[in-house]
Amino acid sequence: MFAYSINMPSDYPKIDEISQMEKQLMVDINDFNTKYSCYLHSNSNSNPNAKYVTSNQSDSCPSGVSIQVVDAAKQQVIQDINNITQSMSSYRNNNNNITQAKYNSNFQNLIQKYGEILNERKDLDTKLAELYGTDDGINNYYNNKYSATMFSKIMLTILVTSLVYYTFMKLIKK
Numbered sequence: 001m002f003a004y005s006i007n008m009p010s011d012y013p014k015i016d017e018i019s020q021m022e023k024q025l026m027v028d029i030n031d032f033n034t035k036y037s038c039y040l041h042s043n044s045n046s047n048p049n050a051k052y053v054t055s056n057q058s059d060s061c062p063s064g065v066s067i068q069v070v071d072a073a074k075q076q077v078i079q080d081i082n083n084i085t086q087s088m089s090s091y092r093n094n095n096n097n098i099t100q101a102k103y104n105s106n107f108q109n110l111i112q113k114y115g116e117i118l119n120e121r122k123d124l125d126t127k128l129a130e131l132y133g134t135d136d137g138i139n140n141y142y143n144n145k146y147s148a149t150m151f152s153k154i155m156l157t158i159l160v161t162s163l164v165y166y167t168f169m170k171l172i173k174k
Contacts, residue, residue, distance in 0.1 A: 014087070014091055015091075017087065018084065018087050018088065018091065021080065021083055021084045021087060022084060024080060025077070025080040025081065025084060028073070028076050028077050028080050029077055031073055031076075032070070032073040032074055032076070032077050034061075035065055035069055035070050035073045036070050036073070037061070038061035038065040039065040039066070039067065039069070039070045041061060042061065042065050
């Protein structure tokens with residue numbers, strides 16, 4: 001059916017690695033936010049200037065979160081950001097062979113394949129519609145024509161029978 005293949009770039013593991021690093025960054029940011037919130041909640045009673053912090057301590061917070069724990073979580077986030085930045089810059093530096101002309105060529109190739117896939121999909125959808133008789137396919141066209149012919153024959157038969165009956169009844173009464 002489809003004779004298309006997807007050529008993955010040779011640097012795909014590098015892209016996947018960067019994606020995993022981004023996921024880890026999100027996990028570490030959430031961890032930092034949780035620890036920072038717990039720190040603010042645990043110290044809100046001792047800080048009178050904390051206007052927007054409620055005094056309700058969350059059940060998930062350990063008691064007495066210190067600033068050192070929050071700083072360690074912050075340093076982990078900074079380290080993750082630096083690792084991603086370094087990986088992205090090394091990825092960009094290793095892929096200098098991609099020129100604008102090559103990019104445009106690849107882009108036009110993708111657009112062409114996409115158009116071919118759309119045409120193939122349209123053709124397959126039409127064939128499936130004909131097979132299942134769901135749309136106005138060729139099978140449905142002939143079924144409708146057959147039904148219309150049968151309906152018109154039945155109507156003509158009723159009309160002719162009624163006219164013959166009426167004619168005989170008029171002749172008998174005369």
